[in-house]
Amino acid sequence: MNAAEDLGLPVAVPSTALFTDHYELTMVQAALRAGTAHRRSVFEVFTRRLPDGRRYGVVAGTGRVLDAVANFRFEPGVLDFLRERRIVDEPTLEWLAHYRFRGDIYGYPEGEVYFPGSPIMRVEGTFAEAVLLETVVLSILNHDSAVAAAASRMAVAAGDRPLVEMGARRTHELSAVAAARAAYIGGFASTSDLAAGFRYGIPTIGTSAHAFTLLHDSERDAFTAQVDSLGRGTTLLVDTYDVTEAVRTAVEVAGPGLGAVRIDSGDLLLLAHRVRQQLDDLGAGDTRIVVTSDLDEYAIASLAAAPVNAYGVGTQLVTGSGHPTCSMVYKMVARTDTDDPRAPLRPVAKKALGGKLSVGGAKWAARRRDADGVAEAEVVGTGEIPAELAGQELLVELVRDGEIVTREPLKAHRDRHKRARDGLPMSATQLSRGEPALPTVYV
Known part of the structure; x- marks a missing residue:
């Protein structure tokens, strides 16, 4: 029997409501009291820079994010915990008891590559319902994308020789399953972890x-x-x-x-x-x-000329080969001034200090290509997309009015990554230190 995600189906997971930070709930309480909690807001996930020496990033974990959002519900036991600890007041607990994300989510499709400033995911909803998702979204995307990027670099170095993921004993037991999934997207052929095989249909070996x-x-x-x-x-x-x-x-x-x-x-x-x-x-x-x-x-890479047929990789893979996080952030970029959902959005952004640049406004992204079809720039903007970039948009609709509208089998993510990587300049796959393979151009 194939795994659920291998068939493009959701994977059953328990409630994810406490995969969040304490201050997310206290912000919701304060916003409910102030009457600002229901203002329509837009949050975006992006990274300001790639890990040192990396030429591109790999989007991984999107399917797991969708599962987490679908299961972000405050069950009675969770509400009792929040009440006993006096984390939030009773009106907030009542609001949380009925919480369901009913907004929209757009994002780069899983397996796609990204660069500094790429709006990897956009979450639109009321402030209260969207802000609660910050921690769980970032924890999944930062981990999975780091592993997928390491896996992609290893796959390039391995060429046609297959790679086996075998890092389960070098990380948390649940992280091991997520790492095997991300590694498969990045180009690994199999895993030693049976839980990953059971949950995601990844071939197992050992x-x-x-x-x-x-x-x-x-x-x-x-x-x-x-x-x-x-x-x-x-x-x-x-x-x-x-x-x-x-x-x-x-x-x-x-x-x-x-x-x-x-x-x-x-x-x-x-x-x-x-x-x-x-x-x-x-x-x-x-x-x-x-x-x-x-x-x-x-x-x-050093074994490329050796008579080796396959590689097994553990520790370095599940720790992102020295970069266990992508430093992605989840920032508000637009909001309305009233609770009216039809009110116009206006751009907002944190004042840049210490290089922490944020650009306001809900963004689109497209990859500009040269005459040979090779990518030459990551173009990011607000408003209407230029006519010459039509059809090259990167964000796709993932959730509409709280309902997941895009589900793909894991192999689709894996195939997409190979296509995306093959469409980059040749410098992208060099293992030597260097700048991102594509510049990010804001328009």
Whole structure:
């Protein structure tokens, strides 16, 4: 059976109402008392800069945001908690008891790339209903987009060789599931995490660890037990003791039809060449070599000329390869002066201090391309979109009047990312430090 999201369906999650900060609720209480809570407002998610050295960002987590918004409801137990802690007063608790987001959400489709200033998501509704979503939206997008960006860079470095996500033991158990999802969007082929496979339909993979070899009286016994159970196409871990001896034993046990060997330590470049030569000499020319061991995009790139068939990546992937957040923010950019939903919106923005620039007004975004179809600028503006950019808009409708209107299977996000990345200038995929691949132009 395919996972719900793999079919483009919502994923069941519990109430997300407390995935918020204390001050979101106190702002709502104060705004209700002041009579300003129901003013129509527009909030936008964007980042002022990419992580140091990155040429582009990757939008990931949008589907999880939609699930979180749909389940943002204050159930009786949650209301009791807020009442007991005296976080908000009774009139606010009454308002929260009936809370449902009934506004609109637009955003870059999942898998798309973004740049500094890109309005990645736009949330429109009353101040009270929209401000409550700030923390949960940012926590999802910042985490998932960081992992997806790292995954994308690793996928570029790996070329046609498949990547396995295996970072579940290096992060929070729920973050591990989200990371596997984001990694798949960024270009990974599979995950070791069964919860991610169950929830999102991502292919899962895995065979054995060093403990399995240590369990048995000899390496030969361990290999024999694994082959007897999983077949000759399995992957045998060959660096528990002596790699050369292990490879020889592995081929003797499984025969030349052995599926793969995995190397998890040592000088991977040197070992890969030695193991490839040994496998060929033993008649196992089709046996693949899988390498793991704290890989990142730079280590993967350094193995490009090595006879490696696949990579397994854990710690560096789930921590964003040194950049575990994208520093996205959720800022009000427009509001009305009255409760009348038909009242005109006027731009608002925080005064820029210390480089924290915000641009007022609800924005559109489009990607300008050159004559060859290669992206050359991220164009962001308010008002009417210029005629020459019509049809190149980036934001799509996600939620209308509180109802989710866009659902896609996970593969669609993955395919979109590859198309978006392929449409960037060649400099975008360089691993060396540099400026964003596209300038952001405000009009």
